[in-house]
Amino acid sequence: MTTIAVIPGDGIGPEVIGPALDVLDALRLEVRTDVLDHVNAETYLRTGTPLTEADIDRIRSSEVALLGAVGDPRLSDTAYVRGILTTLRLELDLYVNYRPARLWHDRLSPLRDPDRRAIDCVIVRENTEGLYSGIGGGTRTGTPQEIAIDVDLSTRQGVSRVLEFAFSVARRSVCLVDKANAVRNGGQLWQRCWSEAVAGNPHVETSHLYVDTAALRLATDPTAFDVIVTNNSYGDILSDLTAALAGGLGVAASANLNPVTGQGLFEPVHGSAPDIAGTGTANPLGAILSVALLVEHLGRTEEADAVRRAVAATVATDRVTPDLGGSLSTEEVGAAVLMELRRP
Numbered sequence: 564m565t566t567i568a569v570i571p572g573d574g575i576g577p578e579v580i581g582p583a584l585d586v587l588d589a590l591r592l593e594v595r596t597d598v599l600d601h602v603n604a605e606t607y608l609r610t611g612t613p614l615t616e617a618d619i620d621r622i623r624s625s626e627v628a629l630l631g632a633v634g635d636p637r638l639s640d641t642a643y644v645r646g647i648l649t650t651l652r653l654e655l656d657l658y659v660n661y662r663p664a665r666l667w668h669d670r671l672s673p674l675r676d677p678d679r680r681a682i683d684c685v686i687v688r689e690n691t692e693g694l695y696s697g698i699g700g701g702t703r704t705g706t707p708q709e710i711a712i713d714v715d716l717s718t719r720q721g722v723s724r725v726l727e728f729a730f731s732v733a734r735r736s737v738c739l740v741d742k743a744n745a746v747r748n749g750g751q752l753w754q755r756c757w758s759e760a761v762a763g764n765p766h767v768e769t770s771h772l773y774v775d776t777a778a779l780r781l782a783t784d785p786t787a788f789d790v791i792v793t794n795n796s797y798g799d800i801l802s803d804l805t806a807a808l809a810g811g812l813g814v815a816a817s818a819n820l821n822p823v824t825g826q827g828l829f830e831p832v833h834g835s836a837p838d839i840a841g842t843g844t845a846n847p848l849g850a851i852l853s854v855a856l857l858v859e860h861l862g863r864t865e866e867a868d869a870v871r872r873a874v875a876a877t878v879a880t881d882r883v884t885p886d887l888g889g890s891l892s893t894e895e896v897g898a899a900v901l902m903e904l905r906r907p
């Protein structure tokens with residue numbers, strides 16, 4: 564039986580994971596959940612350890628994991644969030660961050676031109692290297708001569724494998740986004756790996772854009788894109804843009820994957836949203852759509868499609884939380900999705 568490690572986390576994390584687990588239950592799959600509800604900011608504030616070896620072992624021994632959100636306004640440095648998210652990405656070598664953006668209803672997009680609303684693209688973000696590699700340091704800290712360095716790491720293995728994954732999920736095209744004209748060394752490595760990947764996939768349409776142009780194109784016509792593959796930091800930024808174009812952070816889902824080992828960590832793109840935590844208004848659709856990605860990863864495509872159809876029907880009939888212009892609560896939206904899912 565497949566085990567799913569569940570980390571509800573902080574803020575709205577546990578609030579959106581509740582309805583997401585209800586949807587998972589309703590699918591009646593042969594899975595068991597292992598809930599790590601002690602992994603949160605409270606524990607970190609008490610013990611100083613974001614994730615123990617035992618926690619990592621429990622997550623590693625599960626086939627997949629589902630995470631709500633981690634983060635807390637009392638913690639101003641990044642040690643806690645990095646201690647969970649970056650640790651898991653590196654420990655499990657989840658080198659792909661897969662972030663689909665699909666417009667569930669025309670009404671949700673800020674782009675009003677009806678011909679330009681068929682948004683259905685994916686950001687494939689390199690997830691273990693780049694500017695977030697954690698390599699760097701500082702000197703003369705606090706003085707006027709202070710210097711800080713963060714290394715933008717690219718390895719041939721890291722770049723080739725994420726490009727390979729991007730081509731494996733392409734339906735129409737793959738667009739490489741970088742800034743090779745300004746970030747020369749890493750840029751040239753990406754370009755060399757890209758030429759090899761393009762040559763190996765002659766039937767896939769390909770293009771290349773610098774990240775500034777890509778942001779402009781996404782904001783003017785996102786329908787032009789299928790798969791965008793890019794580095795860690797550009798993927799982080801562009802996937803918030805695609806999320807906004809498809810209705811906002813509340814509906815954006817993501818998967819952190821290692822396609823070789825099959826391990827995956829699934830989570831909504833949003834964080835712990837302390838401003839709305841406890842109000843009962845957090846949108847659970849990002850977490851529910853993360854469950855759709857999770858069950859699809861387990862080979863249950865039909866169930867994943869059923870969850871997506873239920874979400875689309877819920878949005879189409881305006882049963883949504885305030886971030887999407889509705890007045891329903893987290894629980895009511897969760898119940899509406901369940902009702903749609905159970906509809907014969």
Ligand code: ATP
Nearest residue numbers: 633634812813833834835836837838844845846886
């Ligand atoms: P963290 O520090 O954990 O990343 P954050 O508040 O900085 O948290 P997010 O949680 O990603 O960043 O969200 C930014 C804002 O978007 C939130 O403050 C909230 O207003 C809104 N938001 C995010 N997720 C949701 C959601 N599921 N439903 C409704 N609004 C949301």
